[in-house]
Amino acid sequence: MLDAAIKTQLQAYLANIKQPIELVPSLDDSAKASELRALLEEIAGLHEMVTLAPEADDARKPSFLIRRTGTDIGVRFAGIPLGHEFTSLVLALLQVGGHPPKVSDEVIAQVRALEGDFAFETYFSLSCQNCPDVVQALNLMSILNPRISNVSIDGALFKDEVDGRKIMAVPSVYLNGEPFASGRMDIEQILAKLDTGAVARAAEKIAAKEPFDVLVVGGGPAGAAAAIYAARKGIRTGVVAERFGGQVLDTMGIENFISVPHTEGPRLATALEQHVRDYDVDIMNVQRAKKLVPARTVGGYAEVELESGATLRARAVILATGARWRTMNVPGEDEYRNKGVAYCPHCDGPLFKGKRVAVIGGGNSGIEAAIDLAGITAHVTLIEYDGQLRADAVLQRKLYSLPNVTVITSALTTQVHGDGEKVVGLTYKDRNTEETHLVELEGIFVQIGLVPNTEFLADAVALSNRGEIEVDHRAHTSQPGIFAAGDATTVPYKQIIIAMGQGSTAALSAFDYLIRLPAEEERAEAA
Incomplete structure (x- = not known):
């Protein structure tokens, strides 16, 4: 064995x-x-x-x-x-x-x-x-x-x-x-x-904490890198995260992390957290940010309000909230989530052995999902909104070589159908002819990209029309003392190694910001 x-x-x-x-x-x-x-x-x-x-x-x-x-x-x-x-x-x-x-x-x-x-x-x-x-x-x-x-x-x-x-x-x-x-x-x-009392006890404990020099919001690659670089400067550093590791936890194989030929998301996430814990960093896990209030004066304290009811204060804040799977936002999707609508082919694929499924999305993740699922399901229908697939050529060649895969382009999924307990099909519209078609199946795997976790920042910092935090080359946001890094920002190419570099940049910029602040006495006089 x-x-x-x-x-x-x-x-x-x-x-x-x-x-x-x-x-x-x-x-x-x-x-x-x-x-x-x-x-x-x-x-x-x-x-x-x-x-x-x-x-x-x-x-x-x-x-x-x-x-x-x-x-x-x-x-x-x-x-x-x-x-x-x-x-x-x-x-x-x-x-x-x-x-x-x-x-x-x-x-x-x-x-x-x-x-x-x-x-x-x-x-x-x-x-x-x-x-x-x-x-x-x-x-x-x-x-x-x-x-x-x-x-x-x-x-x-x-x-x-x-x-x-x-x-x-x-x-x-x-x-x-x-x-x-x-x-x-x-x-x-x-x-x-x-x-049931754990949330209230945690909130009370968090609320009693002294202000941080740097508070990192998010525990993915960008947040971990930011925390390490800040802590190495000897300043009081905290990390508040909904789940340490972020979206890396949902990643299967990682083969482009330079110097590491192959690893897996959960393994990398564990290593990230352990590395952060090697330093004097206050990690507050299972905490979701609800609101950011920038400092009212230069050098004052910004506030991060949490859904638990606690509020944290810091002279500098690094936003590294990452992104989540984008949903189709069509009738039936929420109703049949985990009842046939899925987002992780590696996790849930084996449950659909011998069944008919669809993959929504023609990028690399969608094509990889379709290839994997074709090996265990009866048939895969891949539906892509664009007029052509967007995945790498090598993946497309593999996909088209499979006998139990149907590729439909220029198609918009409009509804998920179910019988009250499970998915039984979906409807899509042909964008060329405006005709609608019903596909009978048992599973739908959604692979259409990411959406940034920035809803709570709408009134705090400038966001792009896609909801990403606008940053400059030094990771500054539109607010003094507020920095951002990773997949939640306008930085192109959402990659783990890029997020880590941006997290490091944000921490160094935050430290540079802190050391240039006027002394405590000067701030008090200015106030």
Whole structure:
């Protein structure tokens, strides 16, 4: 099951186990069960504190429990957690075995203080880069609190459950048998949903913070670079972010990050956050900005109001709020989101195996999505608004070579159709003839670019007609002391490496701004 290099790595990790654990399989006569047994035997053979227990009779087969020997502490996987979930398997082995998790003492205390019984079921796909965060968070919570349990289920292996629960997007989480959440979440976001007082407590704590020299709004590549460069100047630096990593978390393969031939978004996001935490930076996660109030006087404090109700102050603010997937904005899209309308082909594609799907968008991301989906679905219809595809020629050649792909150009999607529970088709208008056409299908993957996260800035700084923050070559905005970087700005070419460079520029410009401010006494006299 595991190649020699991975086995060597895993054996090194297992050396961190402090308490004995056992692997308890529940198997049937399927080929996947044989694969799972082989995997568990390999793992048990790598360390003396890991043993393979006799088979149990769990309702889901094949599945297995990782249990701390002699206790009820453990986590369960239904399926074979390889692919993107291999890291989840490794962490579960270590944490059940007593290796301390890399979360704050505050988060650990909050998990342990939760009252009530929480039985989670988490559906994932092995190709989903968003799923491991959710799986790992819920696994850790079940290890820390005996009243919490989690079973992570490979939707491809338990298709009857997926169909019965009408799951069309992963990760999908059920709590005590009822839908709880869908999409990427970290442990802090899950706690915010479970612990109703957490938001108020966090807001109170944030509001009590002293003003920052530089406050970075956003935790993507631009925000991380800005925070590092600011902190290296020895000034008081804070980062407030809805989710650290930003849109990088939703990126599959990254092959143009110079000096790194290949990486994946979640891995890069983790590295970004760790690098920022190496410095004296105050990171405030799971916080969404609501309003920016520029300083009323040069050198005064700008204010960033958060949706939690807290307000932060800083002499300089760097806006690095990034962008999000653009939606079609047509009837039926919101109604059938996660019920056939999807935005991540890598995550949700396996749920549409053998079905008919459409991809909206003819750029690189759209063509790549269509190529990937053609390998697992019955048929792909690619719909492009322009009169021609805009993707790289090499991608177009590959697309046109596929027998189960239909390409429609000069087409405007006008409506998503459903039966009340799931998508059943879409309507598009031929822009040349004005005729409308119905395409019957089960899934729609939207890949039409990005929209900047700048709605809260409408009255604070100058924005372009596309909603991007207008900046000059030094990352200055229209307001003194307010800087911006990354995909939310007018800087062309939305690339990770460009965002990092712009974040660095913004931080250096902010520092230059601060050192040129008049002394405190002069500001007081001027006021």
